Amino acid sequence: MAAKGSRDILKAVGIAITCLILVGCGLFLGDGWQRPWSLWDPDRAGILEIRLWRVGLGAVAGASLALAGVVLQTILRNPLAEPYVLGLSSGAGLGTALCIVLGGLSIGLFLLPVAGFVGATISLVIVYRLARTARGTTPHTLILAGVVWGAMTGSLLMFLVSQSSAEGLQAILWWLLGDLQVYSTSLVLWVTAMNSLAAIWLWGQSRSLNAMLLGDDGAAHVGISPERTKVLVLGLATLLAAASVSVCGIIAFVGLIAPHTARALVGANHRRLLPVAACIGAAFLVWADGLGRLLMFPVEIPVGVLTALVGGPFFLILLRKRQREIWR
Amino acid sequence: MTENRTTPLYEGVALHAGYRETPVLHAFEFRIERGEHLALIGPNGAGKTTLLRLLAGDMTPSAGALNLSGRPVHHWPVRERARKIAYVPPVLDLLADLTVYEYVGLGRTPHVKEWQPLRAQDHQAVHAALDQMSLAALAQRSIHALSEGEKHRAMIALALAQEPEILLLDEPTAHLDIKQAWHTMELIDELHTRTGMTLVLTMHDLNLAASFCSRLILIDNGRLVASGAPAKVLVSDQISRVYGYPVDVVVQPQDGRPRVFPIRRAGNKSTRRRGLN
Numbered sequence: 001m002a003a004k005g006s007r008d009i010l011k012a013v014g015i016a017i018t019c020l021i022l023v024g025c026g027l028f029l030g031d032g033w034q035r036p037w038s039l040w041d042p043d044r045a046g047i048l049e050i051r052l053w054r055v056g057l058g059a060v061a062g063a064s065l066a067l068a069g070v071v072l073q074t075i076l077r078n079p080l081a082e083p084y085v086l087g088l089s090s091g092a093g094l095g096t097a098l099c100i101v102l103g104g105l106s107i108g109l110f111l112l113p114v115a116g117f118v119g120a121t122i123s124l125v126i127v128y129r130l131a132r133t134a135r136g137t138t139p140h141t142l143i144l145a146g147v148v149w150g151a152m153t154g155s156l157l158m159f160l161v162s163q164s165s166a167e168g169l170q171a172i173l174w175w176l177l178g179d180l181q182v183y184s185t186s187l188v189l190w191v192t193a194m195n196s197l198a199a200i201w202l203w204g205q206s207r208s209l210n211a212m213l214l215g216d217d218g219a220a221h222v223g224i225s226p227e228r229t230k231v232l233v234l235g236l237a238t239l240l241a242a243a244s245v246s247v248c249g250i251i252a253f254v255g256l257i258a259p260h261t262a263r264a265l266v267g268a269n270h271r272r273l274l275p276v277a278a279c280i281g282a283a284f285l286v287w288a289d290g291l292g293r294l295l296m297f298p299v300e301i302p303v304g305v306l307t308a309l310v311g312g313p314f315f316l317i318l319l320r321k322r323q324r325e326i327w328r
Numbered sequence: 329m330t331e332n333r334t335t336p337l338y339e340g341v342a343l344h345a346g347y348r349e350t351p352v353l354h355a356f357e358f359r360i361e362r363g364e365h366l367a368l369i370g371p372n373g374a375g376k377t378t379l380l381r382l383l384a385g386d387m388t389p390s391a392g393a394l395n396l397s398g399r400p401v402h403h404w405p406v407r408e409r410a411r412k413i414a415y416v417p418p419v420l421d422l423l424a425d426l427t428v429y430e431y432v433g434l435g436r437t438p439h440v441k442e443w444q445p446l447r448a449q450d451h452q453a454v455h456a457a458l459d460q461m462s463l464a465a466l467a468q469r470s471i472h473a474l475s476e477g478e479k480h481r482a483m484i485a486l487a488l489a490q491e492p493e494i495l496l497l498d499e500p501t502a503h504l505d506i507k508q509a510w511h512t513m514e515l516i517d518e519l520h521t522r523t524g525m526t527l528v529l530t531m532h533d534l535n536l537a538a539s540f541c542s543r544l545i546l547i548d549n550g551r552l553v554a555s556g557a558p559a560k561v562l563v564s565d566q567i568s569r570v571y572g573y574p575v576d577v578v579v580q581p582q583d584g585r586p587r588v589f590p591i592r593r594a595g596n597k598s599t600r601r602r603g604l605n
Contacts, residue, residue, distance in 0.1 A: 074423065074424070077423055204442060204443035205443075207434075207440075207443075211437050212423075213424055213426070214423075214434065215421050217417075218421060220386070221410060221413075221414065221415045222410050222437040222438060222490065223407040223410030223411065223437050224407075224437060263424065267425060267426065267427070268423075269426060271445075327423060
């Protein structure tokens with residue numbers, strides 16, 4: 001039995017290491033991929049540095065979105081829950097954009113993820129309230145409420161964009177589509193630090209998340225307060241998603257693809273599921289970004305476009321499956 | 329004499345409870361002592377499950393008091409309560425898939441710190457619980473791949489891993505066939521004799537309740553009708569009146585406990601036809 005348990009852990013570690021190697025390989029994706037060693041040419045040092053930042057940001061954002069997806073799915077008991085689908089991402093986007101418009105940048109870049117967090121939290125509360133009927137939330141009403149809320153906040157966001165100056169337009173448009181280009185290294189570092197802490201805290205809640213699989217009463221029966229757990233882990237998930245939105249825009253479906261892939265590989269025990277989903281999310285986003293640079297070279301496809309193209313069909317397949325088939 | 333002075337395990341005083349507009353229990357007065365093997369019986373909707381949920385702390389009384397060791401049940405901190413009480417629901421409700429071992433391991437939650445992995449003594453408790461429910465061979469199976477009877481034993485094993493003083497079981501035999509049902513009751517009974525754990529269960533099958541439990545509480549329409557040994561509660565007049573159907577009560581010579589047999593009413597042809605329309 002112990003042997004079986006440690007085999008599960010080995011498997012999870014193996015998958016995680018594979019994903020991290022894939023993340024590392026992401027450095028070579030882009031111009032000159034046919035000659036990977038050329039990355040170390042002294043005259044291309046600038047490119048190596050840019051790629052390092054970009055891959056790092058992709059890994060952080062991918063892992064954050066994947067973790068947020070795992071938590072939203074478990075707590076809302078909804079396999080389709082994900083920051084983008086629930087309208088959290090556009091809420092975070094709107095919060096961030098409002099912060100910029102109202103002059104928050106003069107106070108400091110660190111305000112952006114905070115504003116995103118506020119926007120996303122308000123969105124989560126509103127969407128959850130809208131979706132709740134007398135018999136609780138069903139998967140479909142929650143998605144519907146999320147989509148409607150996403151459209152509303154999205155159009156407000158568009159309005160803000162339409163009011164911005166022409167030279168900034170291109171950058172904002174890219175940000176809306178999801179963009180891993182690093183505009184400010186200090187913002188990336190700040191988000192990385194914050195999200196790492198949130199991720200570790202979340203991992204520490206693995207047993208509570210497992211207990212939540214038993215439902216609210218079931219969790220209480222084994223000594224976990226469902227209300228306290230929900231507020232804490234939903235807060236952490238919202239922070240993870242919002243902070244990544246504030247630095248690289250709205251990237252859809254990573255929070256759907258990575259958690260479900262991880263669940264299929266290592267099962268639903270959050271102690272393994274959370275780290276494996278984070279690694280898969282990181283690898284997925286880094287590669288989606290790399291391929292976006294390669295596929296139509298020299299034209300670059302925004303990473304959000306690619307993840308949506310892959311994630312959309314994935315979402316539709318999940319939508320058509322029966323509840324119990326997805327979870328098991 | 330001293331017994332009267334010690335606080336009972338559970339004590340309900342003028343207990344009222346219900347869901348929003350619909351009151352379920354009225355002026356309920358009862359005591360449960362340590363080490364009892366007790367069944368709550370009564371027709372559908374009588375309030376058995378509500379009473380069990382109150383005992384588990386899932387609900388709070390709308391009036392009156394329900395004390396556990398002298399302190400209102402809903403004032404107990406969840407974690408402390410989970411070390412004292414374990415609750416076994418009628419059907420398995422687990423969102424995603426875990427192995428049997430992981431599932432039963434959730435029973436250790438109130439004993440370990442959140443971020444701490446299970447310690448050696450926790451693994452020991454999980455193994456013991458699996459052994460007692462004869463699930464050791466299935467430990468690494470996916471829980472959803474088990475049969476109904478096995479799932480039910482897994483739920484009891486989770487409760488046992490909590491090492492509680494009180495085990496509450498809601499309809500532990502509802503979805504089981506005769507062999508599984510009687511086997512489950514035997515396992516529960518063995519536990520009771522071996523550990524002296526207090527057992528409270530709700531039960532539809534009066535004969536199972538009569539065969540295994542030392543006391544029955546008969547509930548009708550949210551009121552306590554009778555409480556006592558099976559032979560005292562299962563009286564044909566009383567059971568016929570409460571369940572609204574004539575029954576005969578016979579003492580089974582082998583164990584000396586009563587058994588209830590519904591008697592088919594004469595001239596029920598027309599009743600049946602009316603029922604079909």
